[in-house]
Amino acid sequence: MQPLCTAALAVLAACPAIAVEAPLTFPATAEITASHSQPMTSYSLAIGPFRDGALQVRPIEGAVDQTAWRFGADGVGTLEILAPLRQQLRDQGFTSLYECQSEGCGGYDFRYASDVLAEPDMHVDLGDFRYFAAERAGAAGPVYVALLISRSAHDGFVQMTRIGPELAAPDALTTSTKSPQQLAPATPLDAVAPVAAAPVTAPPDMAGKLASGQPAVLDGLVFPSGSANLAAGEYPELVALGDWLRADPARKALLVGHTDASGTQAANLRLSKARAESVRRWLIDTLSVDAAQVSADGAGFLAPRASNATDEGRRQNRRVEVIATSTLSVSP
Structure with missing residues (x-):
């Protein structure tokens, strides 16, 4: 260097x-x-x-x-x-x-x-x-x-x-x-052509995963820099989860936040739980899901799904997952 x-x-x-x-x-x-x-x-x-x-x-x-x-x-x-x-x-x-x-x-x-x-x-x-x-x-x-x-x-x-x-x-x-x-001056921000927003695609078979007891990763969630609050936007995975929960009041789900391995576990545990709770509030406030049907917790960096040695791996590890906690009427 x-x-x-x-x-x-x-x-x-x-x-x-x-x-x-x-x-x-x-x-x-x-x-x-x-x-x-x-x-x-x-x-x-x-x-x-x-x-x-x-x-x-x-x-x-x-x-x-x-x-x-x-x-x-x-x-x-x-x-x-x-x-x-x-x-x-x-x-x-x-x-x-x-x-x-x-x-x-x-x-x-x-x-x-x-x-x-x-x-x-x-x-x-x-x-x-x-x-x-x-x-x-x-x-x-x-x-x-x-x-x-x-x-x-x-x-x-x-x-x-x-x-x-x-x-x-x-x-x-x-x-x-x-x-x-x-050096050439930067192009003024107002002269840059707007970038087309990524299309909102249908989520994978979330209901099937929940029915089989598997966790489903809620991809596409956006948290503003410096905040544990979920940003405003369209979240098809959350809509699918909300539909699944509202279809049967006996169904319950646990949201689990995960982080990469940067920083201490204590700090990451707080952050992961705060972001899971933000998703829970979105389901309740935006989709009218019964608060008793969904809970939130955090795992910090204890359950990585990729290596923390690369930027891409750390990006994959920063996520919120959902798993069904009730075995009553969990068929899709």
Whole structure:
């Protein structure tokens, strides 16, 4: 892996950078995985740990720009990723507001109360992440920056959130060399052709699986980043499950949440159960399923269906399953 670039190492070629006010430099292998911008809006910036059931935040108004990067990071710890980026911000005149690591931040609760871009664009290991927030006065108003750093088995992940006056130009990507080479600016978001939504397909034979005592995976569920709440949308698997339950009041089902192996089992157990409960509430509130017919629990990372050594395997392991818990009248 190439070393992390710093302001003092600007002579290194092909070191991508993004503007905060001046560019921040990243590893040469870094690729942008997600980018999101909002005009003037309200934003809650974390400036303290999650404690006593709440995240300590500072309400801010300004334009919000978020970007996530991924790059090879074998043998590189989260502090080694954070340190040069933090120093670059300090060199630009930013002063620290808050800094923490994993459990010191509040662990699971801090991660899921914070504004984090969705997996797999921004991966957060619940047992190994760092957060840094800073501010700087500016002619057009204060500027705030928050960095969230984590890693997977082989890759480093960085999310940067900037809140403040709108940036003067969108061509933030540059190359840090003695003779800077300007890269082609990103296509404006409003110029990108909309991507067609995936067709909503009929679910597999869920009733047959439930009748035979097999668990059925509820594929296609969407949970917003940083939340255990099921996103609004069409869920044919849940409709099929709701139809099956309403067809016979004697039928009962258990929803079981599962996670990948990132972070501690205690944190993953809470998350898996919270997401299963969110699915349960959707069935009750949206499909009018009798609350007594469906229950929720979590298994954390104890029952993987694929290897946790790959991104695809971890994606498959993050799921909610359903199994019939009543043997009365379970025929399809």
